Amino acid sequence: MFKRVFWIGLGVIAGVLAVTKAEAYLKANTPDKARQFVLGPDQDNVAMRTLQGLVTEFRDAQRTREAELNARYGAELKG
Incomplete structure (x- = not known):
């Protein structure tokens, strides 16, 4: 490890x-x-913009996947 x-x-x-x-x-x-x-145009903050974009993309994918899993398995738990 x-x-x-x-x-x-x-x-x-x-x-x-x-x-x-x-x-x-x-x-x-x-x-x-x-x-x-x-x-x-903002050449001084390239790293910060890239990091913010990566975090935003990760969170969007996480929310999408969570909604998909809730739709799939939430119905099974209710009924």
């Missing part, structure tokens, strides 16, 4: 470092118009 947690943590750290380095390279070596096309 500890090995899995270690490797997952290491993968997350490597991913964060890779994205941070790629974003820094993109900001340093591309013209402003290209950066706005790739990162959007």
Whole structure:
């Protein structure tokens, strides 16, 4: 179990470092118009917008699945 947690943590750290380095390279070596096309007009909050989008998408999927399960199994419990 500890090995899995270690490797997952290491993968997350490597991913964060890779994205941070790629974003820094993109900001340093591309013209402003290209950066706005790739990162959007708010270039300082790309990570926060991405995280908020992921959380929102997860919650929407969770609610949809919960409603599906309630519809399927709720009827069985009532009748």
